[in-house]
Amino acid sequence: MVLAHGIGGSQDLPIPASYAIVGACIALVVSFTVLAIAWREPRYDADRSGREAPAWLARVVDGLGFAAALRVVGLVFFGYVAWAAIFGPDLLINPTFGVVYVLLWVGLVPSSLLFGPFFKAVSPVRTINLAFTKLLGGGDPERGIFELPRWVGYWPAAFGLFAFVWLELVYPDSTYLSPVRLWFAVYIAAMLVGSALFGTEWFERADPFEVYSTLVGHLSVFGRRTDGTLMLRSPLANLDGVVPRPGLVAVVAVLFGSTAFDSFADSNLWLLYTQTTSIHVPTLNTVVMLGFCALVFTTFTVATMAATMRGSTQDIRRRDLPDRFAHAVVPIVVGYIVAHYLSLFVEFGQQTLAQLSDPMGTGADLLGTADWQPNNWLSLHPTFLAVSKVIAVITGHLVGVVASHDRALKLLPKRDRLVGQLPLLLVMIIYTAGGLGLLFFG
């Protein structure tokens, strides 16, 4: 990633070719094994699976104090980083960059995997919106002036996610403060205006970080039944609860496509090309990144629509099928993102914590972490790192294949239930093998 230059660090070594090949073979075998021997009746239903969380846990989590504490933590941290972003030095020791590109963007994956929709609970824009409505004595913050049209779905979030990855991976000055500040000023404005117009539903559809975090949070063990009860359930059952809406495929395509682009852009081949070409490189990168996302979007849409020629059970139109299956790619995306960002998160994450202690670059040590030296154990053990990456990718693939199998049983007409899965299965194998290939190629 561009940041790899910024943070003064190196990139990971490519994984050995043999790992990539073995990984792809395992993915292939896993896929067809699931298809051949797995259950024949749908098994996961987010509304019926799992059990209610213990009463004490539900009491704490549903309590006002817990919610308020998380909001305060989120807002204070936001304010602290905003202070560094506005008044701190425009140097790479400014913690803003590490917070935005590593703690926020990468860190929301593990925090959501562990705790569910993490960002929603700490989201500063939600808190500010809440405070505004309370201060102005307005009515219900949930309700806006207008109803968001159904077709809008997750498209605003897909757009926001693309805007973020563009800033991070394409924009050459992404490690200067002014573009980062501008990006977040526009983001905050869009969130506040949108929520004033459309109510808090806007955050669930348009906030790139919240949509990403909530999506990944469906792979945690925490979920809610439709009646709001806090549930503990297997991540597979939880994943079934992803609400399909227009644009969900686009969200997943941007997440996967941009991460794949990041690997690709780090490759030696691309370096050699971009350093000799006369084409304007940021433009070229924009087009290529868009191409990666479009490729994921198209292959997935085609594969899921090819599942049946007959239309679905439950009166679901064929063109709605892609969004109904999109949740199944989430684990593949997460597995690949974990593999891609693992060492960066661990090592630069530590460095960011150290930088946070000195937000003004004055040699201060406000948090007592300024002297931390990042522990680079992971980089020093490249074999362990490579094995972890392959395991992450394979795990994601396995979960994804099981989720799509289960959904196919639910949605496809009886005659297409098995054969209809083949195009999607093929595409998933291509995604996984492609991801492993890029980890090797990098």
Added chain:
Amino acid sequence: MRRALAAGAVAVLALSGCGDTTDEGTGTAGESSSAPSAEPTGEQSEDPTDDATDDPTDDDDKGDKDNGTEPTDDGSDDGPDDGAFEVEIEGGEIEPKGERVDVAAGEPVRIVVESDRPGEFHVHSSPEQYITFPRGESKVSFTVDTPGIVDVEEHEAEIVVLQLEVR
């Protein structure tokens, strides 16, 4: 005193760096207009390139580790001069442009530079290393201790000349 000077030079070099960071307080801002000027500790007023031209050896803050070490055979024999890599800069042209090479962690990486201007390499290891070279032919050397892909960027041309595959 010399060390202090060198540290100061490094700070100034870092200040005029190409948007990269160092690990500790002497951070950098790029020359992009979007970056307001910054004042790292120990800033000095000398022009960094002039300051370092007569010292072809590693001039970074932990440079004494490498100064004077006679290069030993590090096993990466795919370059001339017995394992050293070659970089040529002439009239705005720079070669190579991103060649990937294998090096061993902890072993000296040696580069023979032939240049018609003084310049500086940014070694994107952690921590970063800044190595100046004078006009004419010179040899520089540094080590990278942590495995990974490490870019060696020539600062003025903003070109990654070598990508080290450190194992």
